[in-house]
Amino acid sequence: MRNPILATLLASAFLTMNANATDLLQIYKDALANDAQYASARASLTAGQEKPVQGRAALLPGIALRGSGTKSNTEVESDQIAGSRTLKGVGNTWTLALSQPLFNWGNWQQYEQSKLSLLVSDAQFAQARQDLIVRVAQAYFDVLAAQDTLETLRAQKSAISEQLASAKRNFEVGTSTITDTHEAQARYDLVTAQEFAGQSDLQVKRAALQQIIAKEAGELAPLRAGVKLNAPQPALIDDWVSSAEKQNFGVVASQVAVEIAKREIQKSRAGHFPTVDLVASTGRSSNAGAGNPAGTGVSRPTTIGLQWNVPIFSGFSVDSRVRESIALEDKARSDYENARRTAAQGARQAFVGVNSGLAQVKAYEAAEISSQSALESNKLGYQVGVRINIDVLNAQQQLYTTRQTLAKARYDTILNGLRLKSASGNLKEEDLAEVNSLLQH
Numbered sequence: 001m002r003n004p005i006l007a008t009l010l011a012s013a014f015l016t017m018n019a020n021a022t023d024l025l026q027i028y029k030d031a032l033a034n035d036a037q038y039a040s041a042r043a044s045l046t047a048g049q050e051k052p053v054q055g056r057a058a059l060l061p062g063i064a065l066r067g068s069g070t071k072s073n074t075e076v077e078s079d080q081i082a083g084s085r086t087l088k089g090v091g092n093t094w095t096l097a098l099s100q101p102l103f104n105w106g107n108w109q110q111y112e113q114s115k116l117s118l119l120v121s122d123a124q125f126a127q128a129r130q131d132l133i134v135r136v137a138q139a140y141f142d143v144l145a146a147q148d149t150l151e152t153l154r155a156q157k158s159a160i161s162e163q164l165a166s167a168k169r170n171f172e173v174g175t176s177t178i179t180d181t182h183e184a185q186a187r188y189d190l191v192t193a194q195e196f197a198g199q200s201d202l203q204v205k206r207a208a209l210q211q212i213i214a215k216e217a218g219e220l221a222p223l224r225a226g227v228k229l230n231a232p233q234p235a236l237i238d239d240w241v242s243s244a245e246k247q248n249f250g251v252v253a254s255q256v257a258v259e260i261a262k263r264e265i266q267k268s269r270a271g272h273f274p275t276v277d278l279v280a281s282t283g284r285s286s287n288a289g290a291g292n293p294a295g296t297g298v299s300r301p302t303t304i305g306l307q308w309n310v311p312i313f314s315g316f317s318v319d320s321r322v323r324e325s326i327a328l329e330d331k332a333r334s335d336y337e338n339a340r341r342t343a344a345q346g347a348r349q350a351f352v353g354v355n356s357g358l359a360q361v362k363a364y365e366a367a368e369i370s371s372q373s374a375l376e377s378n379k380l381g382y383q384v385g386v387r388i389n390i391d392v393l394n395a396q397q398q399l400y401t402t403r404q405t406l407a408k409a410r411y412d413t414i415l416n417g418l419r420l421k422s423a424s425g426n427l428k429e430e431d432l433a434e435v436n437s438l439l440q441h
Contacts, residue, residue, distance in 0.1 A: 034214035041128030048121025055114025058107035067094035095283035106270035127249035180389035247425030248343035261329035271318035350420035357413030364406035
């Protein structure tokens with residue numbers, strides 16, 4: 001009667017714990033709101049959206065209202081008039097001026113650069129969002145891996161404790177030697193030390209996750225037992241590499257940077273070109289008193305015309321800027337090529353990592369079954385006297401190590417799948433939701 005009731009209570013507690021566990025998507029939503037790196041990227045995007053506005057401003061008319069007010073006192077001494085006298089004057093001037101560029105090649109190139117700069121900001125923000133997905137998944141599964149390691153060590157410690165007690169009993173009744181006890185005690189002390197290290201590692205991994213979401217993560221939903229992982233689609237590595245070389249957001253940003261560098265050359269060469277502006281002004285000027293002895297004078301000048309400027313010599317500064325811009329274009333091209341190769345290599349590594357991980361998972365699943373059978377056989381052999389204590393301890397360690405390695409292989413395979421899609425520029429929140437469906441909710 002007690003065992004079924006106890007099992008029901010444990011099952012209810014387990015289900016309640018999982019119902020309150022935080023899954024991967026919830027962690028990602030918290031990261032969207034709280035991650036400092038992502039917030040910085042979002043602010044950079046907002047700043048980048050102002051670049052076209054600033055570039056277009058140089059092509060639009062400029063209007064300015066200028067004015068001045070003066071008051072003067074002039075002392076006049078004359079040989080014909082004894083003493084001196086003071087002449088007072090008051091002047092007021094205001095001018096409303098308009099200037100509309102008609103031809104300015106440098107300003108036009110700057111406007112084109114500003115539109116390209118917005119594309120760079122968009123690509124960098126998209127890359128930051130993909131990086132956030134990968135960082136969140138990495139931190140999440142690092143915590144699960146640390147938990148698995150700690151749980152494995154504790155289970156191994158419990159099993160070794162039972163074996164140690166058995167060795168002591170057998171020694172007391174004379175069916176085994178003290179060596180069995182010493183071996184079991186040594187294994188027990190070692191796994192105890194490893195347990196402390198596992199606890200510290202789990203705290204570090206949880207702190208890394210907390211750094212991203214700015215709060216305690218709480219209980220995390222684990223990966224479902226025996227979950228099946230899918231191979232990447234398409235199945236050819238060349239398709240992923242080709243996509244990475246063209247669609248990776250780092251590659252896109254570098255490619256646009258080359259176009260910006262080309263525009264910078266044209267902008268520098270514009271220092272040799274003439275500029276033409278339409279200018280117009282109107283205003284009012286009044287002057288009374290000492291400055292205008294005849295009385296108060298008021299004038300209302302209005303002008304409109306073209307203003308042109310032809311640069312002739314600027315101390316070789318224009319030629320120097322052109323050479324600098326050409327060198328920077330070469331740098332931008334090299335950066336683009338490096339980004340393209342880096343993205344291709346990242347796609348290759350992730351693709352190989354996924355397929356290798358799938359093969360490892362399959363092998364470790366078979367090894368887990370074999371290790372379980374080996375442990376049961378060694379326990380039976382120890383009971384009948386054909387196996388010694390060290391055989392049982394080795395079989396236990398092999399089983400727990402295999403389980404821990406199997407779990408780590410699954411996590412690494414999932415992460416490599418996300419990195420593969422990120423390298424190819426195709427990683428989206430839907431991919432994270434697909435991974436989230438593999439968790440035990």
